[in-house]
Amino acid sequence: MRLTDHKFLTTAILLFYNLPFIALSQTTANIQQSELITLDKRLSGITIESIQKTPLPSFQPDAIGILTSKQTGIPQQFWGNSDPNVIARLIEPYFDYTLPEITALWQRIVLSEIDAPTKQGKSGKILSARIAYLLNAGALDQAEALLKQAGPTTSNLFHQAFEVGLLTGRAQTACSNMLRNPSLSPGLKARIFCLARENDWNAAALTLTAALTLNQISELDAELLSLFLDPEIFDEANPPPAPVPLTALDFIMREALAMPRSGQALPLAFLHQDLQRETGWRNQIIAMERLVRSQALPSQRLITLYQEGIPSASGGVWTRVAAVQKLLLAIEDGQSTKISKALQDAYRDLNAVGLGFVLSDIAANDLNGKSLTAKGRRVRFHLQVLHPDAAELIRKVTPQSATDAFIKAILLGKIPQSANSEMQSAIRAAFNGTTSFNSLILDAKQGQMGEAILNSMTNLVKSHHRDPAAVETTIAALRIAGLEDEARRIAIQVMLNLDEPI
Numbered sequence: 001m002r003l004t005d006h007k008f009l010t011t012a013i014l015l016f017y018n019l020p021f022i023a024l025s026q027t028t029a030n031i032q033q034s035e036l037i038t039l040d041k042r043l044s045g046i047t048i049e050s051i052q053k054t055p056l057p058s059f060q061p062d063a064i065g066i067l068t069s070k071q072t073g074i075p076q077q078f079w080g081n082s083d084p085n086v087i088a089r090l091i092e093p094y095f096d097y098t099l100p101e102i103t104a105l106w107q108r109i110v111l112s113e114i115d116a117p118t119k120q121g122k123s124g125k126i127l128s129a130r131i132a133y134l135l136n137a138g139a140l141d142q143a144e145a146l147l148k149q150a151g152p153t154t155s156n157l158f159h160q161a162f163e164v165g166l167l168t169g170r171a172q173t174a175c176s177n178m179l180r181n182p183s184l185s186p187g188l189k190a191r192i193f194c195l196a197r198e199n200d201w202n203a204a205a206l207t208l209t210a211a212l213t214l215n216q217i218s219e220l221d222a223e224l225l226s227l228f229l230d231p232e233i234f235d236e237a238n239p240p241p242a243p244v245p246l247t248a249l250d251f252i253m254r255e256a257l258a259m260p261r262s263g264q265a266l267p268l269a270f271l272h273q274d275l276q277r278e279t280g281w282r283n284q285i286i287a288m289e290r291l292v293r294s295q296a297l298p299s300q301r302l303i304t305l306y307q308e309g310i311p312s313a314s315g316g317v318w319t320r321v322a323a324v325q326k327l328l329l330a331i332e333d334g335q336s337t338k339i340s341k342a343l344q345d346a347y348r349d350l351n352a353v354g355l356g357f358v359l360s361d362i363a364a365n366d367l368n369g370k371s372l373t374a375k376g377r378r379v380r381f382h383l384q385v386l387h388p389d390a391a392e393l394i395r396k397v398t399p400q401s402a403t404d405a406f407i408k409a410i411l412l413g414k415i416p417q418s419a420n421s422e423m424q425s426a427i428r429a430a431f432n433g434t435t436s437f438n439s440l441i442l443d444a445k446q447g448q449m450g451e452a453i454l455n456s457m458t459n460l461v462k463s464h465h466r467d468p469a470a471v472e473t474t475i476a477a478l479r480i481a482g483l484e485d486e487a488r489r490i491a492i493q494v495m496l497n498l499d500e501p502i
Helices: 003-042 084-091 100-111 125-136 140-150 155-168 172-180 188-197 201-213 219-229 248-256 268-276 281-293 299-306 317-333 336-351 356-365 374-384 390-394 402-411 422-432 439-445 449-462 468-480 484-498
Strands: none
Touching: 084 100, 084 125, 084 449, 100 125, 100 140, 100 449, 100 484, 125 140, 125 155, 125 268, 140 155, 155 172, 155 248, 155 268, 172 188, 188 201, 188 219, 188 248, 201 219, 219 248, 248 268, 268 281, 281 299, 281 317, 299 317, 299 356, 317 336, 317 356, 336 356, 336 374, 356 374, 374 390, 390 402, 402 422, 402 484, 422 468, 422 484, 439 449, 439 468, 449 468, 468 484
């Protein structure tokens, strides 16, 4: 076949796929023209009075959510009159190794059904950024739920739904929608993949050949698609290099062919594959740790996974597995000295990788009221203040240090009487209302609460939670928005983050 034949064939294919829409558009235009001519004849000589028009409220995709304002505690007018472009830029990034409360609050904001900004902007931009955040955090189930609520109303939302479908193993619906409406397709690569998924192998191969001939697809993409369509030609000794950046579609096709990974850390959203496939206990634990830290998955799943085998080595992930297993065995044994030592070790090892908070349920349920050593009691206190029932758990606890006394006062809704550090002074000022005004606090007071809170939390994270001014501004902005509990939890976690190892 000559090159011109390929071009003709490709044009014919594309015309075939779009012909129904072209024909429909032309038919609609003809009908509309005919109706207008007929209407003109009927209305000849008739005077029509002017009609008052009242615009209907427009649909706001940025207001879509899966949790109500009452469920999340996020104010209905959280965004106020902020610029949607600014909100979208602020809300999209996921920050690893941050305070658990910042991660939890960020996700609640993303999932909340609250009013869109009153300021006009590109419709749906904040919604798309919220879904992008969930993908960045590996929260596929949450992203899927939000996308289902929104529907594939735009090309960008469809692309995100397609990516989520690929990574959850539920791409069938997205592929079916794409093949029915080619305009939704993220590109020829996705279309070829979906044709193959629908068992239309000939159409997939023909589209690939035509696309390559017309330079509509890169050679690297064409090579991967060729191997995906015909795995028998794959030479395991010479796999194609992983593209940079690695898309979800690239990753899924490479995994299907059992190609080696690049060795670089995978995006969080890709890690669910290691939980679904028999990848080995170690890889499952590594994936689960990252997804629990991002709060894409609940903590209990990690504790359960830690107990599913015997550590085969020491160091790294195996140290954490062994520490949790020893703690659970010590609790069963009931000896206070052993429990205290195992609790210290497990807290130290998990806290080193930002996972200390996963032990809070154990501290609240299995260790509450148990006799422990002084150090064991202090670790238990630090874990119990992270628990949702923290106030009841520590109400009668006697603090063992000035820092713990400060933390207890904050947790119980009191303002500490004194401060022993610059950080404590900043926290105290934020709660007693003596914070100096700055631009972010002014924004919050003028109705741009969400923008001020996202900005202040971003500054706090970038300071590694050590900048007193960033802490003070974050707490003050949260309190202006009525998020008092969140402000107190962040203050407590900042103090724990600064505390000396026990």
